[in-house]
Amino acid sequence: MNRRARLPAFAVALAVVVWAIPLQIGIYADAVITDIPTYQRAYDNIASGQIPYADFTLEYPPLAGALFWLAGVLPGPYGVTFSILMLLALCATVLGVIALARALGMDERRQTAAGVLVAVSPLLIGNLVETRFDLALAALIVWTLWAAATERWRLAWTLLACATLLKLVPLALIPVLLIWQRHRAGARRAWAGLAGSLAIVAAGLLPFVILSPSGTWDLAQYHLDRPLQLEATGAAYLLGLHALADIPITVENSFGSQGLAGPGPAVIAGISTAILIAVLIAIAWTLWLLLHRARAPGDARLFIAASASTMVALLVGGKVLSPQFLVWLLPVCFLVVGRYGPLAAGLTAAAMLLTFAYFPHSYWDLVALETWPIAVLVLRDSVLIALLAACWPRPSIAGRPQGRTLGQLGADPKRAEKAVSARYLVD
Numbered sequence: 394m395n396r397r398a399r400l401p402a403f404a405v406a407l408a409v410v411v412w413a414i415p416l417q418i419g420i421y422a423d424a425v426i427t428d429i430p431t432y433q434r435a436y437d438n439i440a441s442g443q444i445p446y447a448d449f450t451l452e453y454p455p456l457a458g459a460l461f462w463l464a465g466v467l468p469g470p471y472g473v474t475f476s477i478l479m480l481l482a483l484c485a486t487v488l489g490v491i492a493l494a495r496a497l498g499m500d501e502r503r504q505t506a507a508g509v510l511v512a513v514s515p516l517l518i519g520n521l522v523e524t525r526f527d528l529a530l531a532a533l534i535v536w537t538l539w540a541a542a543t544e545r546w547r548l549a550w551t552l553l554a555c556a557t558l559l560k561l562v563p564l565a566l567i568p569v570l571l572i573w574q575r576h577r578a579g580a581r582r583a584w585a586g587l588a589g590s591l592a593i594v595a596a597g598l599l600p601f602v603i604l605s606p607s608g609t610w611d612l613a614q615y616h617l618d619r620p621l622q623l624e625a626t627g628a629a630y631l632l633g634l635h636a637l638a639d640i641p642i643t644v645e646n647s648f649g650s651q652g653l654a655g656p657g658p659a660v661i662a663g664i665s666t667a668i669l670i671a672v673l674i675a676i677a678w679t680l681w682l683l684l685h686r687a688r689a690p691g692d693a694r695l696f697i698a699a700s701a702s703t704m705v706a707l708l709v710g711g712k713v714l715s716p717q718f719l720v721w722l723l724p725v726c727f728l729v730v731g732r733y734g735p736l737a738a739g740l741t742a743a744a745m746l747l748t749f750a751y752f753p754h755s756y757w758d759l760v761a762l763e764t765w766p767i768a769v770l771v772l773r774d775s776v777l778i779a780l781l782a783a784c785w786p787r788p789s790i791a792g793r794p795q796g797r798t799l800g801q802l803g804a805d806p807k808r809a810e811k812a813v814s815a816r817y818l819v820d
Contacts, residue, residue: 400501404487404508412480416515416523425753427524429472431649436465447605452615452649455597456558460526475523482528486723487511489535494728496542497697498690507727510738517745518719519752527720530560535724537563538700541570542693544577550586554593561616562721565707568677569699576684576692620645620652620662622713623759627661628653629774632759632767644760650715651760662712669710672781676702679786691791694730701725701737701784709777716752719745726780731790737783740776747773 394402415421435458438449445451445458460478467474490511494504515522522528533556540549553570556563567587574583601609621628623644631653635642645654652658680699684692704721708714726741751759751766751773759766 400505400508401488401491404491404505404512405484407509408483408487408512409480411513411515412476412483412523416520420754421516421520423520423754426521426756429475429524432461432464432475432526433471435461436471440465444601444604446601446608446612450608450611450615452612453560454558454612455601456555457526457560460529460559472524475526479523479526479528482526482532483512483515483522485532486528486535489532489539490724490728493535493539493542493697493724496539496690497694497728497730499728499730503730506738510727510742511723514720514723514745517742517749518716519749521717521752522720525717525720527560527717528723530556530562531720531723533559534563534566534704534721537566537570538697538724541573542696546574546578546582546586547589549574550590551593554590554597557590557594558597561613562707565673565703566700568673569680569696569703572677572681572684573696573699615648616713619648619713620654621658621665622715623651623653624716624770624774625662625665625712625714626709626774626777627665627712628658629767629770631658631661632762633771635762636764636767642762644762650713665710665712669706672706672710673703676706676786683786683788683791686788687791694790694792695786697725698729698731698784698786698790701729702781702786705777705781705784709774709781714774716748719748722780726784729784729790731787731792733783734790737780740780740783744773744776744780747776 435445435449435451439445439458439462443449445455451458464475464478465471467477487508491504491508494507499507533552537549537552537556540546540552549570553563553566567590571583571587574586598609623632631640631642634640643654644651676699680695683695687695701722704725707721708718711718722741722744727738729737747769751769755766755769759770
């Protein structure tokens, strides 16, 4: 095996070992809270000939339904086959992270660190990785970003469309991807790529829209109507105030999770959404400004930092922050470079460990508003805010020009040619 292939092979083998042994024993094997029954019900409905959105409610886009169906048609118990599919998704994510690190020009040490951290991520966040389908989303996102970083534009937009048809989250990456392609390939090609991606999404949804327009719209309405979820940042600080000052809080069961009821949490949910939109705009605007002065590969590193910031912002500003959403950080947050790159990696790992500290084993204590899990949750959400700051695109991420003299003369080809001759030719 050549040297270049050793790291991917080692990282994939490590992921398989982690999944097959420690994830199946001890505290990791105690799957107190799982979404597998929800997925299996969707499979049962599809297998019986029912159509999603028309004959039964499905809160996820069509490709998620296809994934649930695939886990059911494979031989073996549903939970086992679904776990195997998520292991394959983890391996694909590991390979994508290493490939993206190489596309960004990272040295072997950084490639190894990123690949290993993703491979052992189930030990950081727990066995929710095998009872939710977010690893499949992570795999699609990382290969989307790799395709974009290597200027495989059609592939990038196609993968983004597939990721959107799996879960609506990747729509948030459209601004940074559009700005990135405009920087490298021009505005016309960027808008054409976006149009093609949206066309794929529309084609995937169209049959269901025709069969049941209202049922398909419920896919979006479901998420719009959700209340402030218990673990969201806004909710966490309300819980903190409850623990410190005993302010009244009501926890309700709805939309398959636990949220905070009442006008106060509803107002906070609206404010959080507004802040999220503002932050996403600020990330895109920052990337736009910085790319004007950036050169390869620094410009690609800015793009990845902006993508990482976008994914973290979705966690920090969203009105729902389920534990599995931490999986969305795997494709990008270990690849942020610059002064705060190591801090970003450390904060990502810390956020995952803090999530595992209360979920799933102490989650119902959190629902019961006990002080200890509330403290852990507030700390976790504070770490995510710090992570957003660490990932934020900044000039130092792009690095400095290789040669100051040549950089200054770059606008004048003749002067640059003379400078090169003076530097490298011997009389």
